[in-house]
Amino acid sequence: xxxxxxxxxxxxxxxxxxxxxxxxxxxxxxxxxxxxxxxxxxxxxxxxxxxxxxxxxxxxxxxxxxxxxxxxxxxxxxxxxxxxxxxxxxxxxxxxxxxxxxxxxxxxxxxxxxxxxxxxxxxxxxxxxxxxxxxxxxxxxxxxxxxxxxxxxxxxxxxxxxxxxxxxxxxxxxxxxxxxxxxxxxxxxxxxxxxxxxxxxxxxxxxxxxxxxxxxxxxxxxxxxxxxxxxxxxxxxxxxxxxxxxxxxxxxxxxxxxxxxxxxxxxxxxxxxxxxxxxxxxxxxxxxxxxxxxxxxxxxxxxxxxxxxxxxxxxxxxxxxxxxxxxxxxxxxxxxxxxxxxxxxxxxxxxxxxxxxxxxxxxxxxxxxxxxxxxxxxxxxxxxxxxxxxxxxxxxxxxxxxxxxxxxxxxxxxxxxxxxxxxxxxxxxxxxxxxxxxxxxxxxxxxxxxxxxxxxxxxxxxxxxxxxxxxxxxxxxxxxxxxxxxxxxxxxxxxxxxxxxxxxxxxxxxxxxxxxxxxxxxxxxxxxxxxxxxxxxxxxxxxxxxxxxxxxxxxxxxxxxxxxxxxxxxxxxxxxxxxxxxxxxxxxxxxxxxxxxxxxxxxxxxxxxxxxxxxxxxxxxxxxxxxxxxxxxxxxxxxxxxxxxxxxxxxxxxxxxxxxx
Numbered sequence: 001x002x003x004x005x006x007x008x009x010x011x012x013x014x015x016x017x018x019x020x021x022x023x024x025x026x027x028x029x030x031x032x033x034x035x036x037x038x039x040x041x042x043x044x045x046x047x048x049x050x051x052x053x054x055x056x057x058x059x060x061x062x063x064x065x066x067x068x069x070x071x072x073x074x075x076x077x078x079x080x081x082x083x084x085x086x087x088x089x090x091x092x093x094x095x096x097x098x099x100x101x102x103x104x105x106x107x108x109x110x111x112x113x114x115x116x117x118x119x120x121x122x123x124x125x126x127x128x129x130x131x132x133x134x135x136x137x138x139x140x141x142x143x144x145x146x147x148x149x150x151x152x153x154x155x156x157x158x159x160x161x162x163x164x165x166x167x168x169x170x171x172x173x174x175x176x177x178x179x180x181x182x183x184x185x186x187x188x189x190x191x192x193x194x195x196x197x198x199x200x201x202x203x204x205x206x207x208x209x210x211x212x213x214x215x216x217x218x219x220x221x222x223x224x225x226x227x228x229x230x231x232x233x234x235x236x237x238x239x240x241x242x243x244x245x246x247x248x249x250x251x252x253x254x255x256x257x258x259x260x261x262x263x264x265x266x267x268x269x270x271x272x273x274x275x276x277x278x279x280x281x282x283x284x285x286x287x288x289x290x291x292x293x294x295x296x297x298x299x300x301x302x303x304x305x306x307x308x309x310x311x312x313x314x315x316x317x318x319x320x321x322x323x324x325x326x327x328x329x330x331x332x333x334x335x336x337x338x339x340x341x342x343x344x345x346x347x348x349x350x351x352x353x354x355x356x357x358x359x360x361x362x363x364x365x366x367x368x369x370x371x372x373x374x375x376x377x378x379x380x381x382x383x384x385x386x387x388x389x390x391x392x393x394x395x396x397x398x399x400x401x402x403x404x405x406x407x408x409x410x411x412x413x414x415x416x417x418x419x420x421x422x423x424x425x426x427x428x429x430x431x432x433x434x435x436x437x438x439x440x441x442x443x444x445x446x447x448x449x450x451x452x453x454x455x456x457x458x459x460x461x462x463x464x465x466x467x468x469x470x471x472x473x474x475x476x477x478x479x480x481x482x483x484x485x486x487x488x489x490x491x492x493x494x495x496x497x498x499x500x501x502x503x504x505x506x507x508x509x510x511x512x513x514x515x516x517x518x519x520x521x522x523x524x525x526x527x528x529x530x531x532x533x534x535x536x537x538x539x540x541x542x543x544x545x546x547x548x549x550x551x552x553x554x555x556x557x558x559x560x561x562x563x564x565x566x567x568x569x570x571x572x573x574x575x576x577x578x579x580x581x582x583x584x585x586x587x588x589x590x591x592x593x594x595x596x597x598x599x600x601x602x603x604x605x606x607x608x609x610x611x612x613x614x615x616x617x618x619x620x621x622x623x624x625x626x627x628x629x630x631x632x633x634x635x636x637x638x639x640x641x642x643x644x645x646x647x648x649x650x651x652x653x654x655x656x657x658x659x660x661x
Contacts, residue, residue, distance in 0.1 A: 547590020
């Protein structure tokens with residue numbers, strides 16, 4: 001008799017983690033209580049690091065082409081007479097921190113990129129109109145790699161249940177598509193209500209039991225998964241309420257196609273975000289008190305009310321619209337989850353463990369980067385290439401980022417929502433110079449490229465692992481010894497931070513590449529060998545010796561690689577040398593650095609050179625990375641593109657547990 005349940009390796013409710021599972025061949029189910037994907041509104045900002053991640057999955061070009069690019073921020077503040085005026089212009093993205101700049105594109109298109117990627121690389125599909133009814137977890141089976149300790153009863157909804165009613169705009173125009181209040185943090189959680197309706201309908205065959213090895217809950221600020229685990233969000237909620245309009249504006253405001261931060265004397269603030277397809281998003285302050293002010297009933301909020309608030313702030317400039325694509329309202333709050341996982345089997349991510357204001361463009365970005373950090377780790381454990389101990393680093397790394405985000409957002413949102421100071425003696429007002437300084441400093445944080453993970457079993461930094469993370473113990477066990485990387489060998493490549501991008505040339509065909517383009521998100525670790533000046537005999541000898549060591553039958557490469565898989569299927573080696581390309585041959589390098597595959601020949605896309613391109617200049621990669629051009633070094637890069645170790649060329653085996661370590 002067939003069992004009345006099904007088994008799955010990973011049960012997920014969001015797309016970033018599912019994309020990892022698709023690339024790594026993990027049996028996965030994705031469920032979503034909503035009946036359809038998002039077609040308008042919701043999150044829209046894509047930061048530099050997020051685009052780098054999209055590129056590693058192969059679809060950044062789609063986002064880059066379709067999105068609106070934001071290159072400049074205009075700051076508008078009241079003058080001595082109380083009239084708003086443009087007081088400054090600053091770059092939207094700090095120049096040269098990434099090969100991408102911040103762009104905006106609505107969440108529905110971003111979801112489409114993920115869905116297309118899932119279809120291309122797997123048979124994983126999003127099962128819509130499905131939500132969990134109960135969760136049981138057997139802690140006694142947590143450390144059994146073959147066990148399915150998680151049991152979830154799933155309820156399938158009717159189309160009506162899965163698609164909540166939405167209110168249409170009134171008093172301005174009937175040309176409004178939908179509102180987003182049902183997804184706003186001002187709306188009550190409707191999970192229990194949906195379950196009650198489904199049970200009362202009594203539809204036969206619509207409930208099933210799924211047993212899973214791992215579960216990831218990215219189910220929002222009202223997280224059902226978090227409630228089942230008994231975890232809480234810790235922090236505070238303010239009385240600041242902001243409305244959001246996605247409109248095609250009709251206005252005489254001169255900077256409507258620039259990102260703008262507008263402060264009025266006493267009518268609140270507005271942020272302008274120019275969007276794709278002629279749209280502009282306005283974040284509009286509805287209330288001006290942090291705490292203890294007049295309460296605003298969300299059921300009374302309308303697009304007309306939001307527009308009128310914007311008109312007051314932007315006066316004497318006029319603004320209205322005939323077409324509104326989407327609108328919503330939200331309440332500012334900064335909170336962080338007490339725990340990000342249960343026994344490293346059930347994980348929480350995104351709004352389920354951190355909530356904040358959306359004006360810094362961090363919500364979708366940080367949420368996706370949570371599961372980008374987690375997905376490869378779960379996949380590596382399930383595929384047998386990593387020990388379960390690496391899963392502890394998820395909370396250590398991402399909860400610390402969430403804590404930093406909340407601290408940043410706490411300051412930024414209050415500076416944005418506060419009343420501008422009338423003069424230097426106005427102690428209760430907000431200094432506009434302080435706001436500008438915070439905006440500029442915040443741009444680095446917001447870009448995502450400043451993420452810096454602390455010491456752990458995955459990052460060979462010096463210092464206390466608990467202090468550098470969120471307090472979780474992720475240090476290397478005393479018995480195994482602790483490997484500390486040598487940061488002075490690559491002064492501009494930071495352990496714990498993402499591997500930077502720079503131009504190099506392919507040795508075989510002279511094509512210039514941004515090297516980061518080769519760090520694909522496919523679950524593989526990378527060893528980047530800065531081979532130095534191989535035209536010098538002593539340096540060439542070092543590289544030959546490394547090649548012999550890596551090729552040896554007892555090397556860590558062979559130990560980690562399944563016998564039926566190519567030698568680069570788990571750990572991939574890239575080489576970047578600094579000799580003259582025209583005076584060097586691909587075959588000067590050991591075979592392990594240009595592996596041979598039957599039917600395909602030698603791999604011509606593993607050896608690169610820091611030299612001048614015929615058409616695109618000199619990348620100066622060694623200088624950019626702070627690496628000695630003569631002696632070089634080795635860098636170990638995690639599957640998510642973050643640097644785990646830096647050391648001498650010959651010692652790369654140490655961080656993989658060889659050479660007596």
